[in-house]
Amino acid sequence: MFDRMKACGKVTVRILDENGKVKTKPPGPIRKLLGLPGKKMEQTRHNIITNQGDALLADLLSNTPVKTKLDNTNAKIAVGTGYTGVSTKSNTGCNTPRGSRRSMDSGYPQIKGAFGATDDNVVIYRATFPQYSLNYTGIDEASLHNAATDGECLAYAQISPYVNMTNNDTLQIEWEITFLGT
Numbered sequence: 001m002f003d004r005m006k007a008c009g010k011v012t013v014r015i016l017d018e019n020g021k022v023k024t025k026p027p028g029p030i031r032k033l034l035g036l037p038g039k040k041m042e043q044t045r046h047n048i049i050t051n052q053g054d055a056l057l058a059d060l061l062s063n064t065p066v067k068t069k070l071d072n073t074n075a076k077i078a079v080g081t082g083y084t085g086v087s088t089k090s091n092t093g094c095n096t097p098r099g100s101r102r103s104m105d106s107g108y109p110q111i112k113g114a115f116g117a118t119d120d121n122v123v124i125y126r127a128t129f130p131q132y133s134l135n136y137t138g139i140d141e142a143s144l145h146n147a148a149t150d151g152e153c154l155a156y157a158q159i160s161p162y163v164n165m166t167n168n169d170t171l172q173i174e175w176e177i178t179f180l181g182t
Contacts (some may be wrong), residue, residue, distance in 0.1 A: 007057060008050045009177040011142055015041035018131070023169070047157035047175070048088050049145075053180040056152050068146040070125070071153055075109060076101035076145045077127040077173050079134070083141040083158045091156040093143045098136045101148050102127035102173075112176065121179045129171040135155040139163040144175050 015023045025038035033046060047182045049057075059067045068074050082096025113119030140162040144155040155175065165171055 004103040005055070006180045007177055008180070009047045009049065009155055009157075009175060010033050010044055011047050011155075011159075011176075012042065012044045012174040013142070013159050013163060014172040014174075015163065015165075016128075016172055018168070018170075020170075021049055021154070041163075043159070045157055045160060047142075047155045049155050049177070050091055050153050052092060052152040053144075053154035056146065056154055067127045067152060070109065070144070070146045072104050072106075072108065074151075075104050075125055075127075076148055076151075077104075077175065078102075078126065078143045078145060079129070079139050079159070079171070079173070080141045080143075081136060081162075083160075086159070088156055088158075090142065092143065092153045093156075094141045096141075098139060099129065099134045101145060102129050102133075103148075114137045123179075125177070127173055129165075129173075131170055132167045134165040134169070134171055135167050137162075137164045139165060139171075142173055142175075 017023045023041045027038040059065045078094050078097050078101040080094030080096045080098050105128055109123050112122035112124050120137045140159050143153050143158050145153050173176050
């Protein structure tokens with residue numbers, strides 16, 4: 001019998017209005033002609049578990065872990081404007097970080113499903129960058145860390161299409177890491 005452990009994930013990026021609802025883009029010409037609203041400012045992309053992330057996961061499963069666990073007090077999400085697509089597995093964070101790393105929202109990280117049920121192998125991390133915390137154009141990368149500064153990078157993702165933020169916008173990033181035996 002041969003079995004391998006695999007971790008993979010996805011990142012959902014949302015731009016929220018002042019009421020916490022997902023904003024919509026102005027409708028394009030076709031949508032306007034058909035009387036349809038603009039598309040929601042929400043996107044989901046795959047991520048990569050970094051080399052440091054592989055080591056963090058192995059450390060967590062060891063008898064005496066030495067690295068900081070990504071929990072509600074330590075897990076942080078960073079965003080940046082420097083995605084290149086080069087050596088993403090080796091990334092130790094955003095290439096060009098913008099703003100400060102954000103802590104997890106209350107109650108995160110959490111398991112997506114109850115033990116023994118669907119999605120009991122999925123961990124969700126979610127951080128919200130509130131109004132006035134980001135005012136950048138071209139946000140195109142995100143990373144998940146175990147510390148506010150320095151520390152290790154568990155996962156890295158491209159944000160595409162890129163996101164433009166003003167002081168009036170709130171950015172919410174939800175990261176799902178799925179563990180699979182293959």
